Amino acid sequence: xxxxxxxxxxxxxxxxxxxxxxxxxxxxxxxxxxxxxxxxxxxxxxxxxxxxxxxxxxxxxxxxxxxxxxxxxxxxxxxxxxxxxxxxxxxxxxxxxxxxxxxxxxxxxxxxxxxxxxxxxxxxxxxxxxxxxxxxxxxxxxxxxxxxxxx
Numbered sequence: 001x002x003x004x005x006x007x008x009x010x011x012x013x014x015x016x017x018x019x020x021x022x023x024x025x026x027x028x029x030x031x032x033x034x035x036x037x038x039x040x041x042x043x044x045x046x047x048x049x050x051x052x053x054x055x056x057x058x059x060x061x062x063x064x065x066x067x068x069x070x071x072x073x074x075x076x077x078x079x080x081x082x083x084x085x086x087x088x089x090x091x092x093x094x095x096x097x098x099x100x101x102x103x104x105x106x107x108x109x110x111x112x113x114x115x116x117x118x119x120x121x122x123x124x125x126x127x128x129x130x131x132x133x134x135x136x137x138x139x140x141x142x143x144x145x146x147x148x149x150x151x
Contacts, residue, residue, distance in 0.1 A: 003083045006119050007073075014083075015074040018042075021137065027079040033090070034079045034148045040140040041068045050141040052132075053102030061096060061104075064142045065111030072112075072146050073119065080150040089116050089126040091147040097140065098132040105130040112144050 007014070017026050018039065027036045041048035041064035048064045050056035056064075077083045094109035096102075109130040116124035136143050 003086070003119055007083075010115075010118065012070055012073075014077050015071055017075050017078050018071060026075050029079060029150075032087070032149050032151070034076065034150055036072055036075050036079065036146040036148070038093075038095070038143040038145040039068050039071045039075065040137060041065065041142040041144075042071060043067065047138040047140040048142070049139045051097045051099060051139075052104070052108060052141065053099035056141055058104045058107050061108035061141060062111035065094065065108050065144065066115050067111075068142055068144045069112040069115040072144060076146065076148055080148070083119075085151045086120060086123065086148050087151055088123045088149040089120060089146065090149055092116070092126050092128045093145050094128070094130040095133045095136060095143040096130065097134075097136045097142065100132075102132060105132045108142065109144070 020026060024037050027034055052061045080086055092112060096105040096108050
């Protein structure tokens with residue numbers, strides 16, 4: 001099953017690349033690595049607002065991280081020329097807008113990591129960091145960046 005077959009089976013349509021909200025580019029490629037800038041969680045086309053441990057549950061955070069992964073895939077598709085050229089997801093870094101006592105950032109980030117595994121199989125297994133932060137741009141609940149190796 002190709003990457004595109006897996007996306008269809010999951011009911012996922014790749015979104016267009018989001019326009020940067022500040023002075024940066026959506027991705028940079030150097031050699032066979034593509035570095036994707038942080039993508040904010042979005043819901044219905046707008047930043048997905050909330051703070052884990054205050055007004056969002058871990059389950060909602062996982063859903064937000066999964067939605068962010070779909071946006072990342074749209075950008076990676078554009079950066080690589082096609083998702084079929086992705087050889088490996090190398091690294092994911094997740095920032096979770098959370099209260100000081102919230103300790104499930106890793107479980108929130110699983111929403112992204114698990115989708116990457118479903119789409120790319122073993123090539124979707126990656127190194128990862130998940131951090132709790134006091135706030136994110138626009139009050140978004142999650143921001144995730146990604147590094148991929150491409151052919």
